[in-house]
Amino acid sequence: xxxxxxxxxxxxxxxxxxxxxxxxxxxxxxxxxxxxxxxxxxxxxxxxxxxxxxxxxxxxxxxxxxxxxxxxxxxxxxxxxxxxxxxxxxxxxxxxxxxxxxxxxxxxxxxxxxxxxxxxxxxxxxxxxxxxxxxxxxxxxxxxxxxxxxxxxxxxxxxxxxxxxxxxxxxxxxxxxxxxxxxxxxxxxxxxxxxxxxxxxxxxxxxxxxxxxxxxxxxxxxxxxxxxxxxxxxxxxxxxxxxxxxxxxxxxxxxxxxx
Amino acid sequence: xxxxxxxxxxxxxxxxxxxxxxxxxxxxxxxxxxxxxxxxxxxxxxxxxxxxxxxxxxxxxxxxxxxxxxxxxxxxxxxxxxxxxxxxxxxxxxxxxxxxxxxxxxxxxxxxxxxxxxxxxxxxxxxxxxxxxxxxxxxxxxxxxxxxxxxxxxxxxxxxxxxxxxxxxxxxxxxxxxxxxxxxxxxxxxxxxxxxxxxxxxxxxxxxxxxxxxxxxxxxxxx
Numbered sequence: 001x002x003x004x005x006x007x008x009x010x011x012x013x014x015x016x017x018x019x020x021x022x023x024x025x026x027x028x029x030x031x032x033x034x035x036x037x038x039x040x041x042x043x044x045x046x047x048x049x050x051x052x053x054x055x056x057x058x059x060x061x062x063x064x065x066x067x068x069x070x071x072x073x074x075x076x077x078x079x080x081x082x083x084x085x086x087x088x089x090x091x092x093x094x095x096x097x098x099x100x101x102x103x104x105x106x107x108x109x110x111x112x113x114x115x116x117x118x119x120x121x122x123x124x125x126x127x128x129x130x131x132x133x134x135x136x137x138x139x140x141x142x143x144x145x146x147x148x149x150x151x152x153x154x155x156x157x158x159x160x161x162x163x164x165x166x167x168x169x170x171x172x173x174x175x176x177x178x179x180x181x182x183x184x185x186x187x188x189x190x191x192x193x194x195x196x197x198x199x200x201x202x203x204x205x206x207x208x209x210x211x212x213x214x215x216x217x218x219x220x221x222x223x224x225x226x227x228x229x230x231x232x233x234x235x236x237x238x239x240x241x242x243x244x245x246x247x248x249x250x251x252x253x254x255x256x257x258x259x
Numbered sequence: 260x261x262x263x264x265x266x267x268x269x270x271x272x273x274x275x276x277x278x279x280x281x282x283x284x285x286x287x288x289x290x291x292x293x294x295x296x297x298x299x300x301x302x303x304x305x306x307x308x309x310x311x312x313x314x315x316x317x318x319x320x321x322x323x324x325x326x327x328x329x330x331x332x333x334x335x336x337x338x339x340x341x342x343x344x345x346x347x348x349x350x351x352x353x354x355x356x357x358x359x360x361x362x363x364x365x366x367x368x369x370x371x372x373x374x375x376x377x378x379x380x381x382x383x384x385x386x387x388x389x390x391x392x393x394x395x396x397x398x399x400x401x402x403x404x405x406x407x408x409x410x411x412x413x414x415x416x417x418x419x420x421x422x423x424x425x426x427x428x429x430x431x432x433x434x435x436x437x438x439x440x441x442x443x444x445x446x447x448x449x450x451x452x453x454x455x456x457x458x459x460x461x462x463x464x465x466x467x468x469x470x471x472x473x474x475x476x477x478x479x480x481x482x
Contacts, residue, residue, distance in 0.1 A: 056385075056388065056389050057388060058385050058388060058389075091391055094388075094391050095391045097389075098389065098390075099389040101382060101385065101386065101389075103382050105380075105382035105383060105385060105386035105389075106386070107383065107386065107400075107401055107405075108405065108482045109401070109404045109405050109408075109482065110400075118390065118392070118400065119390035119391065119392055122392060122393070122396050122400075123390065123391045123392060123393070151482050152482075153482045167390070168389070168390075171390060171391075
């Protein structure tokens, strides 16, 4: 494990998430070390995506706590009460977290370049020159240097997703959340996106929390794989162990179905 | 056939028509068009404010705004015009007319904005959250520009509708186009000529505008 600092990048403590009567996450505890790449696998509806969405504040915690770099995030203990943090405090931490979505979610009213520089300029306060320079570097990294002035709707799904990755990286995140980033792509476009992500995994120390159905990719980039079933972690092991020698019958059945 | 032509000559006098036209055009340009343009600006701006308040303001503000808007939307514009006209007798009827048209149509336009905003995909908001963009920036740079694509054509349709409602200003003595036609008619008993021309002027203005709105709709549909 590449962690040098013992404070985990992400820690879930007794996390509960319910949608109405439906309990999606039930008293979940886990942590992700700094620089670690963790992949969440499991049947759909097992709560994997919900975990990413909770970290990105796209869903509200029902109960429990999330810690980012050891700091409580969105909810904190005050005495024996559980209170929601001020938006300002949440924002300060959330700038460290980036997310790439299944549906890309690029802003269609902006060019590729504008998509990438929007947050660095208006959230991080970078100068236009600085943000543009960095954006061009990132576009080169994802192999889209010639598309800076294109509109996202003119790009293929794979290209759009690579722009979305560049947009997330432009914020220099410490944590990157990848939510089924290849699931909406035509099969022949999956490779180019995974290639870009492999490069990022190799050349940066960004902590990654990944939800994917690409088991090959999970095996290559992950330090650890967590198997989810009905809102609980039923198996948690390095990819080689988990894929070749699953300990749980449920994991074995799942892997058999997807591989 | 000759019977019909005779009948036409009986009701239509070209000299009267020619004499009426300049006065009608003047009323159209000075009053009808002015009221439509200013009323539309008020409606478009106020409608956006209302849509925004109803979505984002706390309930104790949003609720009363909602009730007022429902009240305005569900009562006839003529009643509103007459009410303000008699309640504020010192105000200029033209400005009362512009204000009431603007307020009345703001309630329709607020609905247009609301659906435009609702049609912006949830993923756009989520991407903005993931980038920690401030709420205000999310509205001004992402949501509103995208919502306007669907709302601009719909707003144009309401502008045309407002334009056709300007004759109601007649009831509060504003000298708009139909009022002018009535005056011209009563002076020379050439009502048919005057109202026919008034109708044609309305048509000449609203038909090209509706084509323009449709073109705009097609253009805005693409990014």
